[in-house]
Amino acid sequence: MSEALQPEQIAPAGSPPEGDNSGKDTAGNPKNGKKKRRAMLTLLVLIAVCGVVGVRWWIKGKTHIETDNAFVEADVIQVSPRVGGTVARVLVSDNQYVKQGELLLELDQNDYRVQVARAEAGVGVATNETGGEYRKAEAARASVQLAGARLDQAVLDQQRAEALFKREVISREQLDRLRTAQRVAQSQFREAEESLKRALAEAGLSSDGPNRAKVLQQQAQLDQARLQLSYTRVTAPTSGYITRKNVEPGANVQAGQPLMAVVPLQKAWITANYKESQLTHIRSGQQVEFRVDAYPGQRFSGRVDSIMAGTGAAFSLLPPENATGNYVKVVQRIPVKILIDSNSDPRHLLRVGMSVIPTVLVDRTTADVLGDLNPFR
Structure with missing residues (x-):
């Protein structure tokens, strides 16, 4: 008869065989350490990339001054007869392009x-x-x-x-x-x-x-x-587009009565209302790049012409009286006139009142921007 089995030789059912380490804690596995180091390295790289991108974005914000409070403007020249009479002929229509001196309408000459x-x-x-x-x-x-x-x-x-x-x-x-x-x-x-x-x-x-x-x-x-x-022949005072035409043949008009308007889009400009804190380094003659909502993806160019002599609120119909009542400081905006390069808009796509996002390229380098952070300068 075989020898009786020793207690240590009898293994409970379902227990892993001797020498199997699958049931041990896996915290000391070398593969898991490599994964942690790789994740940490990736996180550091992402932090570094985000930091570089953030710094570049911050520097660009100091050298490229941008605003979305800007609109296209142009002269609107009212066309009025210098003498009264009955309109005999109207030779133009709305939105038609006319040249300077071109006949617009003619009054009865009898x-x-x-x-x-x-x-x-x-x-x-x-x-x-x-x-x-x-x-x-x-x-x-x-x-x-x-x-x-x-x-x-x-x-x-x-x-x-x-x-x-x-x-x-x-x-x-x-x-x-x-x-x-x-x-x-x-x-x-x-x-x-x-x-x-x-x-x-x-x-x-x-x-x-x-x-x-x-x-x-x-x-x-x-x-x-x-x-x-000779005043019975009304001609275009300048080259531009006819708009707001409100006269037809047979109408009886008076001297000085507005009949239509001519808008010279070739002389249009942009009025950008920059915050007063953004005007520190904006000067006349600086280059400007701007986008228009009506033409996404298309870039236009121009240059700074001048800065208005005061804020928009100062020249409003009812300017604020800061010396009376309670005072609440509000960041003011100052209009900046930007001339449009004719080469960037040869077909005169821009229209009066269009929303514009201009970016002024101020004359500052990265070293100038970083130099402002030096507390000992």
């Missing part, structure tokens, strides 16, 4: 042609009247010469009478008559001179030569009538 004809007739009448007044002046000049001759003769007669009276050849009565005749001739001479002056004044003559006052007056009225006739 009334103004009549005024021109009347002014031309006035010039002719003034010319004829001036000719007649010239003749009157010549007649007055001849009268002066005649009165002068009579005066000379009267003076001679008086002198002879004085000599004859001394020799008692003539009586005192005859001498008195000759003296009276001399005074009458002198008065007639003065009257003729005054008549000549009046005739010269009526004819518009002076010592410097002819001054055709009446003719010039009528000529000025003729020029004015012709000018008003």
Whole structure:
């Protein structure tokens, strides 16, 4: 009979065989240590990458000043007639591109042609009247010469009478008559001179030569009538796009009444409202890159033209009165005018009022930005 089994030789059911380590703690496994070191290294790399990216993003924020409070603006030139009348023709439509000097609309010219004809007739009448007044002046000049001759003769007669009276050849009565005749001739001479002056004044003559006052007056009225006739043709004040057209043929318009507007998009600019804390390093002439919501993915360029003399709130209709009541500090925004490079928008895609995100490339390097962190400088 076989020997009885020892207690230590009897293994309980389901126990692992001798020499099997699968049931031991796996904390000391070399593979798990490698995994931990690899995860730690990966975490450190991610932290380093995030730090580098964060620093670069922070530096870019200091050298690329950006805002989303910006819009496209342009001059809006109102087109108004300089004279009133009935609209005869309208040659443009909304959103049409026109060149400077191109005819936009035309008023009825009949009334103004009549005024021109009347002014031309006035010039002719003034010319004829001036000719007649010239003749009157010549007649007055001849009268002066005649009165002068009579005066000379009267003076001679008086002198002879004085000599004859001394020799008692003539009586005192005859001498008195000759003296009276001399005074009458002198008065007639003065009257003729005054008549000549009046005739010269009526004819518009002076010592410097002819001054055709009446003719010039009528000529000025003729020029004015012709000018008003030319105002019946309303032309484009500048090259641009027609907008807000509110006139049609047959309408009766008045002088100065807005009929349409011309927007020169080729001269558009951007008004960017930067925070006052962002203007530290923005200067005129710096390059600008901007994006437009209407054209995603397309980049435009420009340059800083000028910075407004005050904040937008300071020039508002009701500026704030910070000296009264409770004061709450609010970050102010200052408009910056940015000119658009014509090469970046050759087709004039930008329209007035479009939202823009401009980025000003300030003249600062990475060393300048990092130098601001030095507390001992």
